[in-house]
Amino acid sequence: MRARWCIAMYSAALAVLVLSGSGTAAAQGQPQWGIDRFPVRGLGGGEAATFRDLLKSEISQRNGVAFVDLGVECPDATCTMQAARQARLRYAVHASIGRLGRKVVVSFAAVDATRGQVLVSDTMSVGSVEELDTLAKRIASTIVDGRPVEQTAQLGEITKEEAKAPVRRDTRSGFSLGPEAIFPTRGYADEQFGVGLGVGLWFESMDFAIEPRLSYRTELSSGGEIYDHVALDLGVYYLMSRTDFSPLLGGGVGVHYLHEEVPVEHQVGTELRSSTSDIIDDSVAGVSGYLRAGMLLLRTYDVSVMLSVDYAINLADFQERSDEQALRISTSVIIGGT
């Protein structure tokens, strides 16, 4: 919509105008506005004239003004201002109406000829000529109330064009599934190597992908060290290429539950030899996050493969530390092309 700022700036002026009235007919108790003859393209003259009459009627019903025909077909608002000055009218309405394909497009403006200012200017379109009566109501409300067109919508005055759902860019959606290897750098039951399996949803636009993912990870330890890690993350990745080999960068945050068992033994003393043994048992929940670098292969196909390396940190109240960290290497198959 063009020149919305004009609407806000001069809505007060319009309100004063509506309440007080103006023009040469003031002596008769009814203010007068000018209206030019609308330029028409691709539409029948009768339909355009009907629309002009409807618009005059709707405006008059709202603010009680009478319209004076300026007698000229103005291509723009400046022309209308000049015509209004010559007719000794302060306010005037200008419009043009034309067809664009199947749509009927109406541009309109309300002008203050005395100050040489455009008070309201906007454009609306409808899908058929039959909707011009609805359009006349909306334009009249916009001119009289001084509000932007989109704020004047009310039941009975909404055009089919407005009721259409907005068109959005296509997004690929599907599922992701794949294993991962965990190389702990801190924690994880004394940094035990582990494996995991993740399943997620995959939403991919041209340049970004979003992946909510549920993962389970466990150790592959021959000793007594144990960990079981369940994480629910939301990842966002920037896809650096639209080809079949697309590097990606991103990260994610989520929540996690981690259970660890770490057997510990300690001996101290030479003459008074003492030894302790225990199992450090941690069951914690907290927030987690990770950074990811990877490659999305076969991106243009319905089935793609993602290879990635993550560095992850899990925050929680562990007995020995406040966080645990790991390097993860994962592979995911992404299935779904629509």
Add this chain to the structure above:
Amino acid sequence: MGRAITAACSMLAALALWGCDEDLLGDEELRCDRAYTGSELEGRWDLRGNGERLDCEDRRLEGALTIETSTRVRVMTEAQETSGPGSGPEADFEADAFVDRIERADFLVEQTDGAPDTLTVQGSVSGSCFRVHLEEELPDGDTISYDLDGFITRSGTAEGEFTGRGPESCTTAGTFTLRVE
């Protein structure tokens, strides 16, 4: 007459204790006026304890605790003048009182000459109960110590409870048995 009765009772008590197994002894009330005195603690100590170590800065030092002493822990005792009244009925005759004082003689306990420099043993025995402080300096400068609070239950054998500190901020507590060779 009283002396003979006392001696007979002591012998009976000693024989009874000798025949007791550990469980029966555990149910018996331990008292400081047993027949065994501090001299029973002299010799090479074989101390074994079980308990728990807690409150450590390093979580990995905590847990179920076992203690044992090396073969180099040797202790000597030194009789001291008995002080304070003895328990049980007061003897009517000086001869009986003399025997009482021997039976509940007080002893000091300390490590023998030539014991490791890193080890400290200090304690006292009153009758058959004793308190001994054991402390070892560790190579890193930290110390580990135990305070034994026990009873000599039979010849060359004692048992009781211990508390301790170290390494770091750890505290320990548990029970021990001591065999003296």
